Amino acid sequence: xxxxxxxxVTWIAEFIGAKLVGNQSQMxxxxxxxxxxxxxxxxxxxxxxxxxxxxxxxxTVIIINKEVDCPEGKTLLVINDPFTAYVKLVKHFRPFxxxxxxxSDSSLIGEDTIIQPGVFVGNHVxxxxxxxxHPNVTIYDHAVIGDNVIIHAGTVIGADAFYxxxxxxxxxxYDKLESCGRVIIEDDVEIGASCTIDKGVSxxxxxxxxxxLDNQIHIGxxxxxxxxxxxxxxxxxxxxxxxxxxxxxxxxVGVNKDLVIGKGAVVYAQSGVPASLEGxxxxxxxxxxxxxxKMKELNWIKRIPQLWDKVHRDSEEG
Amino acid sequence: xxxxxxxxVTWIAEFIGAKLVGNQSQMxxxxxxxxxxxxxxxxxxxxxxxxxxxxxxxxTVIIINKEVDCPEGKTLLVINDPFTAYVKLVKHFRPFxxxxxxxSDSSLIGEDTIIQPGVFVGNHVxxxxxxxxHPNVTIYDHAVIGDNVIIHAGTVIGADAFYxxxxxxxxxxYDKLESCGRVIIEDDVEIGASCTIDKGVSxxxxxxxxxxLDNQIHIGxxxxxxxxxxxxxxxxxxxxxxxxxxxxxxxxVGVNKDLVIGKGAVVYAQSGVPASLEGxxxxxxxxxxxxxxKMKELNWIKRIPQLWDKVHRDSEEG
Amino acid sequence: xxxxxxxxVTWIAEFIGAKLVGNQSQMxxxxxxxxxxxxxxxxxxxxxxxxxxxxxxxxTVIIINKEVDCPEGKTLLVINDPFTAYVKLVKHFRPFxxxxxxxSDSSLIGEDTIIQPGVFVGNHVxxxxxxxxHPNVTIYDHAVIGDNVIIHAGTVIGADAFYxxxxxxxxxxYDKLESCGRVIIEDDVEIGASCTIDKGVSxxxxxxxxxxLDNQIHIGxxxxxxxxxxxxxxxxxxxxxxxxxxxxxxxxVGVNKDLVIGKGAVVYAQSGVPASLEGxxxxxxxxxxxxxxKMKELNWIKRIPQLWDKVHRDSEEG
Numbered sequence: 001x002x003x004x005x006x007x008x009v010t011w012i013a014e015f016i017g018a019k020l021v022g023n024q025s026q027m028x029x030x031x032x033x034x035x036x037x038x039x040x041x042x043x044x045x046x047x048x049x050x051x052x053x054x055x056x057x058x059x060t061v062i063i064i065n066k067e068v069d070c071p072e073g074k075t076l077l078v079i080n081d082p083f084t085a086y087v088k089l090v091k092h093f094r095p096f097x098x099x100x101x102x103x104s105d106s107s108l109i110g111e112d113t114i115i116q117p118g119v120f121v122g123n124h125v126x127x128x129x130x131x132x133x134h135p136n137v138t139i140y141d142h143a144v145i146g147d148n149v150i151i152h153a154g155t156v157i158g159a160d161a162f163y164x165x166x167x168x169x170x171x172x173x174y175d176k177l178e179s180c181g182r183v184i185i186e187d188d189v190e191i192g193a194s195c196t197i198d199k200g201v202s203x204x205x206x207x208x209x210x211x212x213l214d215n216q217i218h219i220g221x222x223x224x225x226x227x228x229x230x231x232x233x234x235x236x237x238x239x240x241x242x243x244x245x246x247x248x249x250x251x252x253v254g255v256n257k258d259l260v261i262g263k264g265a266v267v268y269a270q271s272g273v274p275a276s277l278e279g280x281x282x283x284x285x286x287x288x289x290x291x292x293x294k295m296k297e298l299n300w301i302k303r304i305p306q307l308w309d310k311v312h313r314d315s316e317e318g
Numbered sequence: 319x320x321x322x323x324x325x326x327v328t329w330i331a332e333f334i335g336a337k338l339v340g341n342q343s344q345m346x347x348x349x350x351x352x353x354x355x356x357x358x359x360x361x362x363x364x365x366x367x368x369x370x371x372x373x374x375x376x377x378t379v380i381i382i383n384k385e386v387d388c389p390e391g392k393t394l395l396v397i398n399d400p401f402t403a404y405v406k407l408v409k410h411f412r413p414f415x416x417x418x419x420x421x422s423d424s425s426l427i428g429e430d431t432i433i434q435p436g437v438f439v440g441n442h443v444x445x446x447x448x449x450x451x452h453p454n455v456t457i458y459d460h461a462v463i464g465d466n467v468i469i470h471a472g473t474v475i476g477a478d479a480f481y482x483x484x485x486x487x488x489x490x491x492y493d494k495l496e497s498c499g500r501v502i503i504e505d506d507v508e509i510g511a512s513c514t515i516d517k518g519v520s521x522x523x524x525x526x527x528x529x530x531l532d533n534q535i536h537i538g539x540x541x542x543x544x545x546x547x548x549x550x551x552x553x554x555x556x557x558x559x560x561x562x563x564x565x566x567x568x569x570x571v572g573v574n575k576d577l578v579i580g581k582g583a584v585v586y587a588q589s590g591v592p593a594s595l596e597g598x599x600x601x602x603x604x605x606x607x608x609x610x611x612k613m614k615e616l617n618w619i620k621r622i623p624q625l626w627d628k629v630h631r632d633s634e635e636g
Numbered sequence: 637x638x639x640x641x642x643x644x645v646t647w648i649a650e651f652i653g654a655k656l657v658g659n660q661s662q663m664x665x666x667x668x669x670x671x672x673x674x675x676x677x678x679x680x681x682x683x684x685x686x687x688x689x690x691x692x693x694x695x696t697v698i699i700i701n702k703e704v705d706c707p708e709g710k711t712l713l714v715i716n717d718p719f720t721a722y723v724k725l726v727k728h729f730r731p732f733x734x735x736x737x738x739x740s741d742s743s744l745i746g747e748d749t750i751i752q753p754g755v756f757v758g759n760h761v762x763x764x765x766x767x768x769x770h771p772n773v774t775i776y777d778h779a780v781i782g783d784n785v786i787i788h789a790g791t792v793i794g795a796d797a798f799y800x801x802x803x804x805x806x807x808x809x810y811d812k813l814e815s816c817g818r819v820i821i822e823d824d825v826e827i828g829a830s831c832t833i834d835k836g837v838s839x840x841x842x843x844x845x846x847x848x849l850d851n852q853i854h855i856g857x858x859x860x861x862x863x864x865x866x867x868x869x870x871x872x873x874x875x876x877x878x879x880x881x882x883x884x885x886x887x888x889v890g891v892n893k894d895l896v897i898g899k900g901a902v903v904y905a906q907s908g909v910p911a912s913l914e915g916x917x918x919x920x921x922x923x924x925x926x927x928x929x930k931m932k933e934l935n936w937i938k939r940i941p942q943l944w945d946k947v948h949r950d951s952e953e954g
Contacts, residue, residue: 252590
């Protein structure tokens with residue numbers, strides 16, 4: 001997320017109680033996870049093995065749990081628990097704003113858009129023209145929805161990212177990473193009933209133009225779905241997956257986080273995708289393989305009894 | 319769907335801009351997809367390979383993209399893009415009617431039926447006697463619900479069919495087939511929480527008497543579920559599947575479109591059903607097989623290492 | 637469930653029309669299924685093979701379909717159809733109470749708890765302090781929710797148990813076991829969007845302290861989920877499963893009823909768990925095995941063609 005106006009690093013250091021190292025006159029312009037940072041952003045790192053990645057990223061201000069050499073021009077904010085400091089900043093700059101009515105006054109809804117009864121439209125939501133939002137849909141704060149979008153009943157747009165840090169030594173072990181990202185739904189998208197599309201942790205979850213989702217589909221935080229994709233019912237996509245244009249996923253397919261499914265790939269029903277897939281091919285299985293290889297494999301399995309018989313017969317004969 | 323009153327083919331030809339061939343004095347009585355047509359219906363065909371099926375079907379009026387010989391007594395409406403013409407007719411005869419209140423004035427709700435708070439009941443919906451509709455359920459326009467039906471919270475009845483025509487040469491590739499079918503829920507059905515049951519494209523999606531659905535079940539457009547079926551949570555049934563009476567599907571089973579599962583079949587959890595299954599048997603696997611065959615197969619797989627060892631030992635000995 | 641005050645067995649016998657055998661002056665204090673009974677409870681049994689289990693259980697009053705020897709101090713209520721008698725009692729002592737507003741007057745909501753628009757809070761619900769209940773959530777009657785709990789939009793807490801008795805000789809074959817249990821959500825739990833957590837048949841469905849559920853998760857009746865568990869999206873847990881503390885289930889995992897998953901177990905995505913699993917291990921597959929064994933097995937399958945070739949070559953050479 002980007003701040004409404006730049007914030008001085010000295011104010012941030014004091015707010016979170018960190019030691020300021022490096023550039024003292026820096027102005028931070030946003031907050032981001034390490035894989036999304038752009039120039040001006042504050043990010044955080046709390047594992048030594050990621051230090052170098054974070055220090056060499058575009059992040060301008062780095063909250064870190066050890067005083068290390070500060071890269072030229074950057075600012076380090078050294079503190080014992082960077083995760084908690086980062087969460088404190090998210091809560092400050094993107095506080096939860098309770099609503100007391102179904103359609104927030106700060107939302108913008110375009111001409112010829114129909115909002116059916118029971119729909120919740122949160123604060124700062126923008127919805128384009130000529131959309132239909134069916135009953136009992138929930139649109140969390142800050143979501144951005146394009147033109148000609150149809151969202152079917154019961155769907156939830158923009159619930160929090162499912163992202164926790166484990167603290168094994170505590171009674172309550174999981175600390176929540178508060179999310180400040182958004183959901184962006186481009187023009188001409190149709191989303192079925194009872195889908196859930198989570199907001200990004202700090203960046204945006206995007207559903208590309210012309211993509212059509214059937215019912216009960218889950219899209220995790222920060223996933224980026226391309227244009228003209230077609231997902232059948234009960235598909236689940238984990239956080240930060242990238243699905244390129246024109247991908248077709250049949251029913252109940254599961255897709256792991258942090259991977260890429262290439263343009264035009266087709267994945268058959270109930271398949272599980274653990275890692276990136278090349279585009280333009282057809283896949284099946286859990287874990288997934290190219291469909292024709294998987295089909296051959298299923299046939300090979302059927303020939304084990306025949307093989308067993310032959311081996312034991314040959315052995316006796318031998 | 320059937321029209322409220324018959325419509326002349328000359329009016330339809332003019333409305334969609336088609337050339338009228340054959341019977342000029344025909345009155346059309348309804349709109350239907352090719353697999354659901356009855357006498358009096360308008361249907362459409364846009365692939366040469368389906369011409370003969372459509373021309374020889376019960377359809378009385380056929381929207382077609384080539385001037386062919388018109389069967390005796392029928393009417394052809396010749397037009398470049400039959401799909402778009404058909405969608406124009408659906409939108410005309412079954413227009414979307416926005417609602418401004420949760421319970422539509424045109425709905426009919428039977429005696430002793432309890433509608434809990436937050437429920438949306440659309441236009442022209444009929445609900446029988448002695449039902450309980452739990453909070454935040456959405457019932458789209460034209461649904462028909464019998465007596466003694468229980469629908470748990472968050473369930474969505476009658477969202478649009480997930481049915482698109484792809485136009486690869488356009489930026490926005492998928493054209494929506496607007497649906498004009500209904501959902502019919504017979505007496506004594508119980509539907510769990512957060513289920514989605516889509517309307518048929520032109521015919522009806524039916525849940526047979528006495529059938530019980532657990533939570534988070536998806537039933538696709540035009541599926542016909544028999545009487546006294548039992549589906550466990552998270553089952554997904556694709557469009558136009560026919561599930562006969564007394565079928566039991568355990569959790570997370572996926573069923574493909576356009577198939578028949580015979581009476582009394584039982585399908586174990588997480589199975590995937592790609593094609594029709596004979597009734598009265600027990601199935602397991604993805605893709606599904608008879609459960610006892612599948613179990614044997616799982617055992618054969620476990621014997622591969624043993625087989626490998628024997629073959630290599632025999633070979634050395636040999 | 638426990639009654640608000642003890643009820644005499646003579647009243648119960650008359651109410652359900654049963655013959656009273658044994659202790660006539662007994663006071664019953666609650667209603668329970670056989671696997672949950674405690675001292676003072678009424679339970680029922682209608683299969684001879686379960687007679688001994690029920691008669692020797694903690695149940696004080698037993699509704700039974702045959703006059704057998706009554707254990708010392710207990711009361712038998714002999715009746716032709718114990719199931720129907722038990723259901724009559726449930727309906728009497730835990731009648732369905734329709735609501736006419738979204739937030740019931742008999743609910744108790746703690747300080748600093750935010751209830752967003754469109755949320756239904758049923759009768760006798762208790763919600764602790766500092767919770768956020770997001771829009772369009774449904775909380776059925778009698779649920780108990782702790783402090784610092786977050787429930788995302790569209791989630792349904794406390795729908796009825798999916799539990800039916802089959803009567804094959806009737807036109808409507810499934811008789812519903814009315815449920816009188818509750819859902820209990822302990823402190824510091826977060827539940828994602830569009831989840832469904834059913835109430836117990838007579839006992840409680842419990843989500844343990846600090847557990848985090850992603851979106852579209854189904855938890856069946858009477859399941860007991862431990863503390864600090866992490867379940868990814870679209871997981872389904874069947875009735876009465878016991879998941880111990882710190883268990884991690886990845887996306888789309890399915891878990892059978894009546895089993896135990898031991899502390900700290902990890903189950904990979906799309907796995908199916910048919911029976912109990914030892915804690916502290918990593919599992920994969922449907923049906924599930926230890927992940928490293930399953931991975932080996934997947935490799936063995938890939939070697940079948942090689943084995944086939946060798947056997948046929950050896951055979952020719954032989």
